[in-house]
Amino acid sequence: MRLSVNATRMELLRLRKRLAIARRGHKLLKDKQDELMRQFMELVKSVRGMRAQVEGQLHAAFQSFLLARSTMSDQLVEEAISFPGMKLRLKVSQRQLMNVRIPVMETVVEGSIRCYGYANTSGDLDISLKFLEGVLEQSLKLAEAEKTMQLLADEIEKTRRRVNALEYTLIPNLVETIRYITMKLSEMERSNLSRLMRIKDIIRAEG
């Protein structure tokens, strides 16, 4: 589609400048997209591995907890763990990856996992909780990686839109408009020339 501009030499110069910038921007964005994609694919690979691992470990943790519960009464289990001695918090900071702000999480562990007396609880509970602690560490890493993955995906989509807008809309429009103005200008030039020649003829005939 041709842009609606006046067919003047000034407009032509302006459009040529815009075209140069658009081409440069397109190249840069394309490079950015390629790099984002590379990072993204690497991340996806590791996230898939991590997720499979976490799911497997969580399953095992649930099972061992179930085992622990089966040897103790529900009330005792709830009593044992309802006042946790351990507090898990996350220190969240930000990092820039390809100009995308992604959260970086660092676990802060306060206190110990042992929060109950040994007298009333079974050894299975100790084991299962110890196990769970390890799984949680992994799951939090997974949380961070999945979030990064989502944010990168969003950025990739945005970049792709921009690249496509430049490649398939703006640049072709500019090229077409520039051609239109060039044609128009040379057409004007020609018509002017022929008019002058005709006037010259008329003047000569009269004189």
Place this chain on the structure above:
Amino acid sequence: MNTSNIAVIGDKDSVLCFKAVGVSVFPTAEVDEAREILEKLIRGDYAVIFITEPLAAGLEEEIQKVAFQPLPSVVLIPNSKGSLGTGAERIRGVVKKAVGADILSDGEEG
């Protein structure tokens, strides 16, 4: 740099054990209740929210809303009955959005 909390939403059998490791636990089996909890947690100071897969299936809309914000990170976990594969499915969805094609469906998995 500030510290944030971790939360777990899910049926009681699955999430009770998380309580011992110092994570905020919100036991529920109802999707509607889970939705209320989730909305509250998103507004609150939580960086990571784990949700069991069966509950998350009914909360797709809420989860998608925060998916592309820096925080919180909502992560699906299997419940005590095993994985439904929803979590892995989500990864595939994200890849599809980014690449524009479902490149994980065969090849690597098959």
